Amino acid sequence: MLATVLRWLLLASITGAIVGTGVSLFLLVLIFLSEHTAHISLWTQMALLPLAGILNGLLLHYGYREPGSYARDSVISAIHLRLGAMSHKTILIKPVAALITLTLGGSAGKEGPCSHIGGTLASWFGKLVRLDPEMQKRIVACGVSAGFASVFGTPLAGAIYGIEMLVIGRVRHDFIFPAVIAAITAFEVGKYWGLTYDHFPVNISSDFSSSLAIRITLIGILCGLVSWLFIELLDRIRYAFVALQRRFKIWQPLMPFIGGLVLAALILVIPVDYLGLSLPLMEDALHGKDVVFWGFVWKSLLVAITLGSGFYGGIVTPQFVIGAMAGSAFASLLGVSPALGAAVGMVAVVAAASNTPIAAVLMGFELFGSSAGPYFATACVTAYIVVGHRSVYSGQLLGYSKSLWVRSTPDAPLEPGKIHISYSLLRRLGYFRSNRWRK
Template structure:
């Protein structure tokens, strides 16, 4: 028989197999996500029944989630996407099914009480856990189980955020920096679309943003320059977010006190700050994100310049002290609010830069530029594509070889003169830089210091005269 015919026949049956499997898994995960999102929504609505501010429960909730996770499944701690990436790379996608109810309960408790976490981590972990359970039940091979779990990740993201294409790409792009796993591309798309459609059918609603504010923008050089600067700014914000979250989480965990006492004190600190300053840093923070993305400056002016800094701190404290949830929603918050700050600095297009921050900080903190660009189009409209592509890629590069997901594997040099250990986890990767480049940076820094000193001396003379 002709080899070409055999090849096409084998491919046809493989495609048919994964069309069925990814569709079935996507529908199942869409159903699970609708249950999770509805429980979460109901929990947030019941806050108003409390005779005191809901966030007064935060210290006790953090103690309770710490106990739940420690007692039933420690893989449910922190932000779930990290655990899923680790499972794909180190255990061929095997995830214990008991993580699903544990993660759901711990996340709902954390968000209900005001813990600063997101919902994508549970979405990814519940989706991947369900896919792993199905693969184990049907006795799939390790490679097929891994493939199905990646479909579960994509389905979880797609159904949580309402972005089926970006969710599918994110599920495969977030695993290895610089590599797209094309063999999982079709199943991931199908699983993402099936989960998104199922969740919508079961009553889940998604929020998309007004694109009319972008229609009037012309691709002029002034705006392009601002977008380039915005990309650099969002790359720096991403780097600061990664550093702050890692340092604060590590710092809390190394404090030599009882974990339940640390959880209570951490919650109490956030309660005090929220009581005297603002509640906007608690929970998902979707209201603040919507304000930042509003085309009306009267609404976006509600966002303060320090909001993204405090949200970063609250997120790190919550995750480091026993809270359970995702990290992407806080990333959206930080990106959108820092975009408002940049918009005020440039004096115009505040909603545009908030939207660019939304996706650019996602790309910078998670090393997912393609998914971030597609998400910009899905959430904000096709008119965002040119601006988003420029800002997102710059932010992705500026952040360097770092991520909020330390289990990501590295397969890409972000600069020619940097040598990295490819194929390792980010936390195990060695990075070396050419001494000539180090010397150039030192000379540039000294030159800037000299110019600053001259400027200070000149100002001092002018003041004296």
């Protein structure tokens, strides 16, 4: 056991240092480019969105020449299907595509390319030291955890997120130690390279309030429904673009270009604040400022069009923005502090949309402090259940159902026909009702 600890302490530390450096380089380039495109006119933005689309389309199309390889080049599929093997030849394609998306106005996140960088660098390191297949999978999971920790400045939440996102309802305990070591190392390396992280302390009474807990539970339910809406928008818009491409036999690289045209038309009625990362909207909500009540709908729509049409970008940062805005809006209806509502909504949407309730609770502690810890846990678990068996990650597997009324085969993919409702309880209820009726 001591040898196991020492081995993973060495391997995970090296992985964290490599990933932390790679992710820091990407984030510093993103910050530099964003500063030079932050203040542009509406008409310039409308012209840049289709340009970003065609550049994304061409880069992804010619970068992944093998049909279907773009979809398979993900850390989740690498761990589940390819024993932790990721192509090193394509390591720059997704980060460059994400830089184009985010700096030219696409509505997406920055953690996707960082997890890709982390997983690919970790896979490279694992092959370099000739790890066996099982250890290779673990080292790739460590790279993903390190990537998330470097982006958000939440090493514990990042460590758990990288392994909890793999399978719904199950966390591999043998992954936890190396993931934590890699995440903490990457976080410290990021700070060494000059990255800074924002935290938003939420101060409330240390005395537990059952009344507040009930209202927070209601916010959790509503955030679960918001997550459902976001996932459904993303899936349906992606399906619509695929159907359009097949129906009219449109050249694949033109699909993001069409998505850019749609985005350009929408920003005539939707503020440009919802493009890009939209972090100022999230920060306003977390500081208790007034937000547009339906702002989370506009952000969900723009993200769904951006990613659904074929742009590349992350999916977690949008969850932060959507959750913070939704939580703030619902808090104003339920008599809860807008800042607390925004914090609760942010972690609850992450818990639901990504199916990572444990990581989301830890994120609440790391970003907002421990005083609201019980409320974070309540909202996250509630939203996680309410969203059902759906996810923003198509490669996720279902380890354990969230309900005794839902059945699936072990480690089933989230696909139609793999998950079904058990009607035995409903039949029993019907039987009892019919007996009462006869009596």
